[in-house]
Structures are given as C-alpha cells and as structure tokens.
Amino acid sequence: MGSKVYFINLRSNSKKNNLSNKLKRLFDSAKLNKILEKGEQTAVKLHFGEKGNHGYIHPVFVRQIVDKIKEYEAKPFLTDTNTLYTGSRTNSVDHLITAIENGFAYSVVGAPIIIADGLFSKNSIEVEVNLKNFDKVKIAGEIFNSNSMIVLSHCKGHALAGFGGAIKNLAMGCATASGKQMQHSDAKPDVIKKKCVGCGICVNWCPKKCIEIIDGKAKIDHDKCIGCGECTTACRLRAIKVQWATNNDVFLEKMAEYAYGAVKNKKEKVGYINFVMNVTPLCDCVPWSDAPIVRDIGVLASLDPVALDKACYDLINNEAPLPNTEINVNINPGEDKFKHIHKNVNPSYIFDYAEKIGLGSKEYEIIEVK
Known part of the structure; x- marks a missing residue:
C-alpha cells in the first residue's frame, strides 16, 4: 500500500458538484488542513504563467484553495521565484505585473503576491542537503521563511525534464536564479x-x-x-x-535534490495539489500554449509529492492522445507520451531518484472524492 493520493474528476451536474466546490472537498479529504496552524504564514506556491501563455492554473481555482487556508485561520500569500531566462518574469517588478495581468490580482484570488527571491533574485537561503550532486542548495528566502506551504502545480511537458508537476514546481520554482542555473548546467559562464x-x-x-x-x-x-x-x-x-547544456539524468537528479531542499525545513508542513488539465507539451515558462495532448482528467492532491506526480504521470500516459497535437503519430494508451515528445529524456527517472533520497514514495493509492 502506497501513499494516499486523492482525486476529483471534472464531471458536474449541479452547483454542489461544480469544480470550485469539488476542490474544497478535495482539500479536506486529502487532509491538507493538517499542515496549517492558526496565524501562520502559508506560501501558496504556483506558476503565474509567462505573458502569452494561458495553460497555467486558473486564478478562480486558486481562490478556492486560498479560501480553504483562510478557513483554517492561516494567512496565505501567493508566491513564485524570478526566472533565469529573459522574459516577463525576470525581476519582481515585471513578475508582479505579469501575475496581475494573467488574473492573479488580490480582488480575484483573495491573497497578496510576494515574489519569494526578491527584486533581482538575491533573497537566498543556503540549505544543507548533502546529496549526490549538491551539498547545499539555494532556496528563495520567503519560501524558506514561510511556516507552511501548499504547492499548486499544472501538469505538463518540459523540454529537459520530460514531465513537470509538483517536483519540478519545488525544484525550479523554489530556487533562486543562480540555483536554477546550477540545476540546468555543469558548465561555467x-x-x-x-x-x-x-x-x-x-x-x-x-x-x-x-x-x-x-x-x-x-x-x-x-x-x-x-x-x-x-x-x-x-x-x-x-x-x-546562461548555460543550459547538461546531462538529462543528472538534471533530473539535481531537480529532485533541490525539491528535497525546498521542503527540508517544513517536515509535515507541505501539501500538494496537481491540476491535470491543459496538459501541454511544454511548461508554462514559454510565451505560448500548444494544444493539450490528452483530455482534461481531473485534480489530485496528496501529502507526498512523489506519489502525486507518479499518479498524474500514469493517468496521462494511460489516456489516448488527442488528434492534431504535438503527438503526431499513433501511440497506444499506456505508452509514455512525454518520452515520445521529448525523445532524449527518461522522465520517469526522477521518481526513482526522488524516492531514493527520501522525498517521497513511488507507490500510491488513488482515492476518488465524490
């Protein structure tokens, strides 16, 4: 028996069963309230989307999670870190503008935005991990300093990782820009x-x-x-x-180690929700969103990021691919769609390595929430 992963489908025939209300039931069923305490600062870690991208999690869905955190009298704030590449989220000023233009204004989501690594990604805390690739990792200061964290992740493809979910959200999303560089490359600038x-x-x-x-x-x-x-x-x-070249398996190891460092000081204080909707071939950092490769499946939640990502990965691969997408050949349900799109990557390796270093378990039990 593996870690519990809770699931809601996207079917609805009443107000009670609309997605907003089902998200709230998912939150409670997964016992995400266990990580919260009255009055503490709770980071809601998500991706605000690059300008031109529309695949990120809908702000109205984020509002439901914010409301649940407030219900348990914690104090939520939305957060992400600045990017290594040059784009619309390179510094905190541009990042905040992009987030608001993409719908994450306080009037919509009910929580303030704090860019966790500061104006130019210099708000950094070194966390000791003593793992294969890193002795220490660089985590954004306000993520490290938060009392607890809810990690909201959009499941999609990624050019180097193959698949992106909660682990990638922790690894790249909680690292400072220099930490991102260290994950991406073994080369020197x-x-x-x-x-x-x-x-x-x-x-x-x-x-x-x-x-x-x-x-x-x-x-x-x-x-x-x-x-x-x-x-x-x-x-x-x-x-x-910026140096991007790296060995893909090493890159996946480095991401797992950064994810481990991102939550090291928050034992039993982190919960995870993955949205398996708009499953695009590339991540939300690109300034466009390609057609989804499978149908919208649902939303899953867990206290274990490895089990959660593995469950989402398996659900996506068990689907039949949609026509007229990046998957331009016939592949059968059960075949690895992400490996087909990103041919030089073994996306599932990160689950093996993440389990090995103690981030979570690959074994899971899916429990559907009605």
Missing part, C-alpha cells in the same frame, strides 16, 4: 563581450572573486569559477551567458 559595459556588478557579486574588469570588459577565471550562477543573475544587461 562566459561573458558576451559586445553586451558588457564593464560596470563591475558581477565582480562584486562573485563569491570566489574570480571576475575582473580588463580593458573595460568582465573576464571570468574558469579555474577559480565554481559555476554558482551568481554572475548570470547579477548582470542586468544579460551580458553573461
């Missing part, structure tokens, strides 16, 4: 000389003092560089090249 103005900000931020200004341009000593990613995020002109 390079300066784009035509963009560099020699301002010296990267010199001041480098923890190993391996950057100097020579002839008006930054130069990185790769022999001293530890690949921490601080310089890539410190440079406001994006004159230091």
Whole structure:
C-alpha cells in the first residue's frame, strides 16, 4: 500500500458538484488542513504563467484553495521565484505585473503576491542537503521563511525534464536564479563581450572573486569559477551567458535534490495539489500554449509529492492522445507520451531518484472524492 493520493474528476451536474466546490472537498479529504496552524504564514506556491501563455492554473481555482487556508485561520500569500531566462518574469517588478495581468490580482484570488527571491533574485537561503550532486542548495528566502506551504502545480511537458508537476514546481520554482542555473548546467559562464559595459556588478557579486574588469570588459577565471550562477543573475544587461547544456539524468537528479531542499525545513508542513488539465507539451515558462495532448482528467492532491506526480504521470500516459497535437503519430494508451515528445529524456527517472533520497514514495493509492 502506497501513499494516499486523492482525486476529483471534472464531471458536474449541479452547483454542489461544480469544480470550485469539488476542490474544497478535495482539500479536506486529502487532509491538507493538517499542515496549517492558526496565524501562520502559508506560501501558496504556483506558476503565474509567462505573458502569452494561458495553460497555467486558473486564478478562480486558486481562490478556492486560498479560501480553504483562510478557513483554517492561516494567512496565505501567493508566491513564485524570478526566472533565469529573459522574459516577463525576470525581476519582481515585471513578475508582479505579469501575475496581475494573467488574473492573479488580490480582488480575484483573495491573497497578496510576494515574489519569494526578491527584486533581482538575491533573497537566498543556503540549505544543507548533502546529496549526490549538491551539498547545499539555494532556496528563495520567503519560501524558506514561510511556516507552511501548499504547492499548486499544472501538469505538463518540459523540454529537459520530460514531465513537470509538483517536483519540478519545488525544484525550479523554489530556487533562486543562480540555483536554477546550477540545476540546468555543469558548465561555467562566459561573458558576451559586445553586451558588457564593464560596470563591475558581477565582480562584486562573485563569491570566489574570480571576475575582473580588463580593458573595460568582465573576464571570468574558469579555474577559480565554481559555476554558482551568481554572475548570470547579477548582470542586468544579460551580458553573461546562461548555460543550459547538461546531462538529462543528472538534471533530473539535481531537480529532485533541490525539491528535497525546498521542503527540508517544513517536515509535515507541505501539501500538494496537481491540476491535470491543459496538459501541454511544454511548461508554462514559454510565451505560448500548444494544444493539450490528452483530455482534461481531473485534480489530485496528496501529502507526498512523489506519489502525486507518479499518479498524474500514469493517468496521462494511460489516456489516448488527442488528434492534431504535438503527438503526431499513433501511440497506444499506456505508452509514455512525454518520452515520445521529448525523445532524449527518461522522465520517469526522477521518481526513482526522488524516492531514493527520501522525498517521497513511488507507490500510491488513488482515492476518488465524490
């Protein structure tokens, strides 16, 4: 018998059974209230969506979770971290504007937004994990400082991970920008000389003092560089090249280790809800949303992120693919759709490794909530 994963389908024939009310029953059935205490600050970790993307979780659904947290007298705030890539969520000002334009205004969701890693992703706490790839991980300060956390995740594909759910939301979503860089790449950064103005900000931020200004341009000593990613995020002109290349299995291991670090100080204080709707081939960081690859299935909740993600992954793969999508050949229900789309990735490896390091269990029992 594995971890309990609670499920609601999307069928409805009355006000009592509309999705908003079913979400509230799901919250209670999964006993997510057990992680909450009166008066404590509860982070609602989600993805606000890049501008141009519409696959993210609908703000009205988020409101139902916020209302449940308030019902138990905790104090919810919506949160995410700034991105490593250049887009509409690179810094907190642009990130807040994007979130509000995508529907997450206080008047809609009933909770304030706090970007957890600060204006330029410098609000960082090092968490000791002592795992295979990392001794320490860089977690956004206000996620670390929150008393409890509800993690709301949109299940979809991802170019490097293959599949994205709760584990990816914890790993990338709770990391500072330099932590994201460390997950993505084993390479060391390079300066784009035509963009560099020699301002010296990267010199001041480098923890190993391996950057100097020579002839008006930054130069990185790769022999001293530890690949921490601080310089890539410190440079406001994006004159230091972000490195994305990595071994995919190592990337999945690193994500699992960051997810582990994100919740290490919150034992029995984190709950998870996955929305298996609008299952797009790529994540919500891209400024578009492709056609969903399977029908909308439902919403699942658990206190175990590994069991929850594995259940969602299996449900999606057991579906017949929809026509006219990224899956452009006939594949049978049960075949791995994410591996078909992202051919160089073994998406299920992250479940094995996450279980190995103690993040959760691959074994699950699905319980349908009526």
